[in-house]
Amino acid sequence: MSKPKINVYWFRKALRLHDNAPLLEASKSKHPLLPIFILDPLFLPDTRADYDDELASGALAGENQFQFLMECLQDLNENLKSMNSQLCVFLAQNPEEVFEQILKEFDVDSLYYEKDSEPYANERDAKIENLFKENSTKTVSAWGQTLTDLDEIKSHFKKTPKVYRSFMKVMGNHGDEIIVKPCEAVKSVPCLPKNLGNLQIFDGIPTMKEIGFPKKHEHTPFFGGETAALERMEKKLADKKWIAKFEKPKTSPATLEASTTVLSPYFALGCLSVRLFHFKVQKVYESQKSHAKPPMSLHGQLYFREWFYYLSYTIPNFHQMKGNPLCLQVDWDHNKEFIEKWHHGQTGFPWIDAIMRKLRQEGWIHHLARHSAACFLTRGQLWQNWEEGKKIFAMYLLDGDYALNSANWMWLSASAFFNSYYRVYGTESFPKKYDKSAKMVRKYCPELAKFPDKYIYCPWEAPKSVQKMAGCVIGEDYPDRIVDEKTAKQENMAKMKAAYKRKIRGNPNSVELKKRGEKRKEAPKVERKTKKKRFGKKKSKAD
DNA sequence: ACTACCGTTGTACAC
DNA sequence: CGTGTACAACGGTAG
Numbered sequence: 001m002s003k004p005k006i007n008v009y010w011f012r013k014a015l016r017l018h019d020n021a022p023l024l025e026a027s028k029s030k031h032p033l034l035p036i037f038i039l040d041p042l043f044l045p046d047t048r049a050d051y052d053d054e055l056a057s058g059a060l061a062g063e064n065q066f067q068f069l070m071e072c073l074q075d076l077n078e079n080l081k082s083m084n085s086q087l088c089v090f091l092a093q094n095p096e097e098v099f100e101q102i103l104k105e106f107d108v109d110s111l112y113y114e115k116d117s118e119p120y121a122n123e124r125d126a127k128i129e130n131l132f133k134e135n136s137t138k139t140v141s142a143w144g145q146t147l148t149d150l151d152e153i154k155s156h157f158k159k160t161p162k163v164y165r166s167f168m169k170v171m172g173n174h175g176d177e178i179i180v181k182p183c184e185a186v187k188s189v190p191c192l193p194k195n196l197g198n199l200q201i202f203d204g205i206p207t208m209k210e211i212g213f214p215k216k217h218e219h220t221p222f223f224g225g226e227t228a229a230l231e232r233m234e235k236k237l238a239d240k241k242w243i244a245k246f247e248k249p250k251t252s253p254a255t256l257e258a259s260t261t262v263l264s265p266y267f268a269l270g271c272l273s274v275r276l277f278h279f280k281v282q283k284v285y286e287s288q289k290s291h292a293k294p295p296m297s298l299h300g301q302l303y304f305r306e307w308f309y310y311l312s313y314t315i316p317n318f319h320q321m322k323g324n325p326l327c328l329q330v331d332w333d334h335n336k337e338f339i340e341k342w343h344h345g346q347t348g349f350p351w352i353d354a355i356m357r358k359l360r361q362e363g364w365i366h367h368l369a370r371h372s373a374a375c376f377l378t379r380g381q382l383w384q385n386w387e388e389g390k391k392i393f394a395m396y397l398l399d400g401d402y403a404l405n406s407a408n409w410m411w412l413s414a415s416a417f418f419n420s421y422y423r424v425y426g427t428e429s430f431p432k433k434y435d436k437s438a439k440m441v442r443k444y445c446p447e448l449a450k451f452p453d454k455y456i457y458c459p460w461e462a463p464k465s466v467q468k469m470a471g472c473v474i475g476e477d478y479p480d481r482i483v484d485e486k487t488a489k490q491e492n493m494a495k496m497k498a499a500y501k502r503k504i505r506g507n508p509n510s511v512e513l514k515k516r517g518e519k520r521k522e523a524p525k526v527e528r529k530t531k532k533k534r535f536g537k538k539k540s541k542a543d
Numbered sequence: 544a545c546t547a548c549c550g551t552t553g554t555a556c557a558c
Numbered sequence: 559c560g561t562g563t564a565c566a567a568c569g570g571t572a573g
Binding site: 162163165166414418419420421422493497500503 | 565566567568570
Binding site for chain 1: 549550551552553554555
């Protein structure tokens with residue numbers, strides 16, 4: 001009996017039907033199409049502690065992003081259903097297992113997927129490519145998470161573009177050729193294979209509970225999915241003047257309603273195409289008399305993203321200080337108490353605490369709020385390694401993204417790209433520029449809500465009588481400051497100066513590159529337990 | 544080798 | 559209120 005011939009589209013990111021070139025190609029084939037998504041345990045919450053390296057390399061989503069991801073899958077499934085297909089979700093120990101199942105059941109003509117630049121993905125995909133090669137099966141993949149083809153643009157750079165400007169030079173000179181035009185949306189797909197045989201497909205899209213998130217998760221203000229993404233994009237694009245005028249530094253980090261587009265969560269998981277947005281913004285620009293220019297404009301933001309993706313794809317150890325040739329080597333402290341207080345919004349600095357609490361609740365904070373919090377944790381006040389902050393951000397951000405999170409933390413800690421380390425964000429002066437009455441502090445640090453404007457960003461300076469009147473005594477109802485801002489700033493600046501004098505950047509050759517999976521072998525117990533708990537329920541094969 | 548210039552998004556204070 | 563300047567001063571790039 002010969003095996004049925006099919007194609008497989010593998011969704012990982014690119015959780016969309018629009019501007020998805022490999023999916024479009026698959027949709028034009030005459031063979032049945034199996035659209036799959038594989039949830040491997042590296043995505044799951046309770047493996048996080050054991051997989052620190054994988055978290056660093058981008059495999060894991062935090063709870064907020066995970067919920068968002070599930071909504072993307074639901075939306076995708078709905079859209080596929082309306083085309084008489086469906087998304088087939090696999091809960092499996094690793095993707096190889098799934099493809100072995102598929103190859104056993106079917107004669108796969110081609111495997112289609114969008115390329116992914118993260119180290120975790122590179123390794124995963126290399127294994128799968130290998131498996132298909134051994135099986136003499138064709139694979140079709142393309143870049144789509146970025147504006148350009150990251151392999152192709154390599155040839156345009158003689159050396160690493162270490163400043164935005166040199167990256168932009170290439171974009172400026174070759175933009176028309178290297179920025180890929182969006183392709184048409186998929187409107188129909190071939191039917192599913194008639195018989196799914198013994199494939200161990202999860203029934204529908206797993207809920208947070210089914211996957212093992214312990215308690216009910218408070219939803220962020222943002223809902224995942226391609227449908228929501230396109231809606232949001234169109235809504236923003238409708239205000240043409242706003243689009244044309246947009247300059248990032250002129251937007252406020254202190255408003256309750258987001259002052260920017262908040263499309264980043266959709267870009268991060270690929271339920272919105274950056275190419276489509278770039279193209280649509282271009283159309284708006286053309287319709288207006290004048291428009292903002294990079295680096296501040298919306299296009300400028302996309303080019304920053306592109307630059308960081310390119311760097312993260314080509315620079316070794318991009319996610320850490322050690323062995324990262326771009327990253328200044330700094331003798332950061334490791335003070336667990338500081339890190340935890342920063343993490344939980346308990347530093348005693350209302351502006352910082354409000355930012356961190358908002359981040360945890362809502363999964364999105366303004367770019368400059370991220371700057372403020374990141375500067376505070378690293379070179380500004382607490383002198384902690386940026387990697388710690390990056391990991392904590394990754395746990396809560398809806399737009400958590402390997403390339404962008406790493407790059408921005410290096411930027412803010414003045415470890416790379418940016419070196420004016422003497423420019424330190426104040427916890428009072430900075431937010432005051434945007435909002436003297438501190439709406440954000442009053443909302444996210446409600447214990448401080450009754451303080452008068454004069455003391456809202458510096459409640460410790462309020463006389464006891466004022467504190468009592470506000471119903472909030474500092475040190476009792478709200479924490480006292482964990483450092484003295486001025487002293488810490490001065491000390492840290494001096495340390496930063498010394499680090500710059502040493503001029504040491506990471507040496508990739510001096511770092512023993514940990515092989516992925518090593519840790520897994522060291523801790524097989526945890527993994528097996530996880531597998532049973534999670535996956536034993538619906539499936540029978542393992543048991 | 545040297546110099547001049549530039550860099551998306553700071554603060555504090557003088558006027 | 560805005561505008562200008564000192565603060566203390568970096569690395570990358572182009573010439």
